[in-house]
Amino acid sequence: MTAERGAGPDTLEPAAALFHSLSDPTRLTILQHLTAGEHRVRDLTEHLGLAQSTVSAHLACLKDCGLVDSRPQGRASLYSLTTDRQLLALLAAAEDLLSATGYAVTLCPTYGIGAGK
Missing domain, CATH: 1.20.890 (cAMP-dependent Protein Kinase, Chain A)
Structure with a gap:
């Protein structure tokens, strides 16, 4: 993102979407936990004291935005920063x-x- 003249809303929409994905304190906390390495949903649920469905929804958002990735491990998935x-x-x-x-x-x-x- 640059401050060039002529940069209109269309060129700034991806940056706005990125910042929107980072606008939730829970998502930032999840990202902070993932800086220490891979975590399962269960690990994050325990660390954050949130429901599994809440953590999963935030991880899905972060994954859709390309900020986290997952890989299967048995019946669980391990999440990490991309x-x-x-x-x-x-x-x-x-x-x-x-x-x-x-x-x-x-x-x-x-x-x-x-x-x-």
């Missing part, structure tokens, strides 16, 4: 941006903490 280095760099850049802005986004009435609730 692009460790790039995802970690993106998350580190997000932390840097949050720090640089003093976490002002948390006060945003649309997207901040408690918005729309």
Whole structure:
């Protein structure tokens, strides 16, 4: 994604979809767990204290977006990050941006903490 002139909404839609896939705290937590290596749904369910169906739905979203992959292991599947280095760099850049802005986004009435609730 570049800041070129003439870059319209059509060229930015994939980036918007990527950021939307990362907009859920549960999905970010799952990605954080996967930075340590492969996990089964059961492992993630235990770590997160969420229902299996909830974890599976978030993994399906992340897989559809190309951020995680799975491989069968017996009757279970092992999930892993598809692009460790790039995802970690993106998350580190997000932390840097949050720090640089003093976490002002948390006060945003649309997207901040408690918005729309």
